[in-house]
Amino acid sequence: xxxxxxxxxxxxxxxxxxxxxxxxxxxxxxxxxxxxxxxxxxxxxxxxxxxxxxxxxxxxxxxxxxxxxxxxxxxxxxxxxxxxxxxxxxxxxxxxxxxxxxxxxxxxxxxxxxxxxxxxxxxxxxxxxxxxxxxxxxxxxxxxxxxxxxxxxxxxxxxxxxxxxxxxxxxxxxxxxxxxxxxx
Numbered sequence: 001x002x003x004x005x006x007x008x009x010x011x012x013x014x015x016x017x018x019x020x021x022x023x024x025x026x027x028x029x030x031x032x033x034x035x036x037x038x039x040x041x042x043x044x045x046x047x048x049x050x051x052x053x054x055x056x057x058x059x060x061x062x063x064x065x066x067x068x069x070x071x072x073x074x075x076x077x078x079x080x081x082x083x084x085x086x087x088x089x090x091x092x093x094x095x096x097x098x099x100x101x102x103x104x105x106x107x108x109x110x111x112x113x114x115x116x117x118x119x120x121x122x123x124x125x126x127x128x129x130x131x132x133x134x135x136x137x138x139x140x141x142x143x144x145x146x147x148x149x150x151x152x153x154x155x156x157x158x159x160x161x162x163x164x165x166x167x168x169x170x171x172x173x174x175x176x177x178x179x180x181x182x183x184x
Contacts, residue, residue, distance in 0.1 A: 012171075076109070077099055
């Protein structure tokens with residue numbers, strides 16, 4: 001699959017049109033705000049803005065609120081093990097995404113009924129570091145489509161062709177860096 005055809009999932013923590021406007025049409029916006037309770041006014045503004053711009057809008061870690069607000073979907077982080085959302089009725093095209101770092105978490109996400117699984121960390125060398133080979137091995141343990149997450153940059157984007165993922169997710173890869181100012 002060509003890199004430009006990959007789906008893109010951009011995590012945001014606040015409503016900032018500057019970076020959202022720079023995204024392509026196949027970018028999904030995932031609003032996550034773990035610092036405080038969700039501000040409904042912000043979610044409504046984001047929903048309207050994304051609809052106007054043609055982006056799909058998902059809410060992190062609150063499936064019930066995403067369903068009640070008629071959003072495009074919800075994202076379930078790896079630390080969430082709850083299955084209570086399975087009792088909620090949602091519309092047919094509601095997208096449910098979950099993230100996982102290992103086989104045990106993949107099985108939990110499958111039980112949660114997710115459509116896609118974010119596997120991390122593909123490039124970022126942290127405690128959940130997978131690398132390309134472990135990513136491919138984990139992706140083969142599920143029939144769900146997988147999305148690469150963690151440490152993705154413009155420099156390593158082409159390497160995603162090697163893992164046959166459906167797309168990629170992140171924060172910094174979607175934010176345009178400004179060139180450093182030169183000294184006089």
